[in-house]
Amino acid sequence: MQEGLAPLAGTAEWRAFVEAAHRADRRAGTLRVVEAAGLSVDLSTQAQSDELSAAGASLLAARDFEAARARLLEGGIANCTENRAAWHTALRAEEPPGRVAGRVLAERDRVRAFVRHVDAEGRYDSVVHIGIGGSDWGPKLVVAALGYAGTRRQMRFVSNIDGHAIEAGLIGLDPRRTLVVVSSKSFNTTETLHNADCALRWLREAGIADPWEQVVAVTANPDAARDMGVAPERTFTFWDWAGGRYSVWSAIGLPIALALGAEALDGLLQGAAAMDVHFATAPLAANGPVQLALAGLANRNAFGYASLNIAPYDARLVHLVPYLQQLEMESLGKSVDLEGRPVTVPTGPVVWGMPGTDGQHTFFQWLHQGPEGAPVDFIICREADHPYPEHHRLLVANCLAQREALLRGKSASVLEAELAPKESDPARAAWLARHKMHPGGRPSTLIVLPRLSAHALGALLALYEHKVFVQGLVWGINPYDQWGVEYGKVLATGIARELAGKAPAGGHDASTAYWVAQWGNGGM
CATH class of the missing domain: 3.40.50.10490 (Glucose-6-phosphate isomerase like protein; domain 1)
Known part of the structure; x- marks a missing residue:
């Protein structure tokens, strides 16, 4: 606390x-x-x-701003409810702070080495990036903003659990020329894992003997990626002190480098680091x-x-x-x-x-x-x-x-004066002026x-x-946690089990209970 x-x-x-x-x-x-x-x-x-x-x-x-700013930038406990730092600034520093420098620079080098390797190999024409929230919005934003004139590879971003999203993400691509990037901080996000399963099935159905050779993972939980089947050398890591919505500066930026080149990712980090220096000084x-x-x-x-x-x-x-x-x-x-x-x-x-x-x-x-x-x-x-x-x-x-x-706005009196030559009826001019008035300010x-x-x-x-x-x-609040999001996820897990007939329905309000019954019992 x-x-x-x-x-x-x-x-x-x-x-x-x-x-x-x-x-x-x-x-x-x-x-x-x-x-x-x-x-x-x-x-x-x-x-x-x-x-x-x-x-x-x-x-x-x-509010003790200077001490709080120092705590943030030096990797102190900024996220008090989860007892950890919010050290996204370390991910983009040219020379990261000493106690994390080795890990940050090593992973930064691994991302760039992978991109150089696939560029030299010329193997992939397309990339399907699967992630949601902070694992999705940053890369998607940067690729759209900087790749407007074209990208090195066709990029598809899949986030939503709606089956139309993964269908649109895969349709028309050549499975043998496609790299699948699965990005999830926890590597237990429902939407991401289900969409990844679909992508793997798509690769297998295309006759690819080992689909895992065309899958890479980006996560703060590399053990879960390994358990899923992703090889350690194809798993890129960031850390729990990098919040999901602050993670574009980490290996989550891999799709940016695949789409635009490592120099684009480097430029992004350099611009953010320059703002960090400005904020600090x-x-x-x-x-x-x-x-x-x-x-x-x-x-x-x-x-x-x-x-x-x-x-x-x-x-x-x-x-x-x-x-x-x-x-x-x-x-x-x-x-x-x-x-x-x-x-x-x-x-x-x-x-x-x-x-x-x-x-x-x-x-x-x-x-x-x-x-x-x-x-x-x-x-x-x-x-x-x-x-x-x-x-x-x-x-x-x-x-x-x-x-x-x-x-600036525009007052009724100014508008009445403008309308007077056009409206013979002063009452109508006054009435119309009120409709056209802008409050301004x-x-x-x-x-x-x-x-x-x-x-x-x-x-x-x-x-x-x-x-x-x-x-x-x-x-006086903690801007680095998101418990409201987590609660809904817990409820969704229970309802999904009820809809699949794996758990009895119960404990819902009248409306939720009605629709669980409608979609359950063979209704889906």
Whole structure:
């Protein structure tokens, strides 16, 4: 148990922070751009003032930020409920910390040696990657983002237990030219093991005498992979101190190297490591993750915004939103503090969104004129990688315009004046103005990448990781466990046995009992 933090809402520092947020400028009166590991983080349209900045620094000091940050970066116990570190930063450091350096560097070398070997052998045209959650979203995001112009091999990602997912993952591939990568931290994840069984059966049915020669495993439980049948030399390891949603920096990144080359994986790690250095050394007022976190705290707890919209203005970042959903909502969706007491303020917001400009034609109406609204993180590249400059100008124009409209708004009086020459009836002009009115004053952050390189993407992901750490610290919660997810898995195991007739049904609510009966007893 980690002790020493008072309930947040009862502290003078928290009250001062919330009160300062309400008095702060929320109309972008001052430009405020933080440079962080090559990214520009524009917080100008978030609440800002000298008083709020000082209150934020006092709040972090009261939550013992510097000691907590050191504990995280040095591999101390950061995940108190599981009594272990959350040392994902060690996985991407050029020179990992001494006590894990040998293991980290050896496994890093093994991944790259394997990729060099299969490249030289020219054996595989396709890779089917089987994993779910943190074992899936990171590689899938990076391959889609950086492999938009093509990959070295055809990549298929299979995660869902829905049989359509594994069917789509295998269909049309040549089994003799396909490598199957099974990624699971525990190597007992139901979805992953069932999908792996299907892939093995597919290989056997194609007449492959030893399908295990075309299977590799990535796991923190190598004994379970060996028991399943994967050879030790084809099993790549990471460790229990690397959380699943933080594991893309480990051997979980193997599919990235298979798809894009080891240099892409190296660039990703280098960008994240650069953000780690920035987070560890930049003054609080110029620290990108810290300032992003404080803006989010003000939005959630001072202004009552229940959600955060992620709007990447880059079609290649199609998987960024679900990646950040897992990172933020699995980490911050907690209702007790480190001492097991109920939290006294709302914690992590709902995270949602999609790439712009598509989002403008779906939910931006709600963002602009809905009574609640939500803060928006706009993400865009300064330079495009395509040969269509006018497209990029229009993309940038849309991004900036949507952000400005959210901030500026448009009053009824301005609209009435605009409508007056067009409407002969003043009453109708006034009525129509109310329908067109934008409240404005809605906060956003603009994150600008130089271009969508592996380095910039790594820095972006690490920016959000450290932001989540800071918010978890202030709220006094553990951002590195996920017991809510585990409970549902336990119930699913029992229900699956009931549906298969291997256990008697019982102990359910009326609805669950009804549907277990419908699908059981030969109903499936």
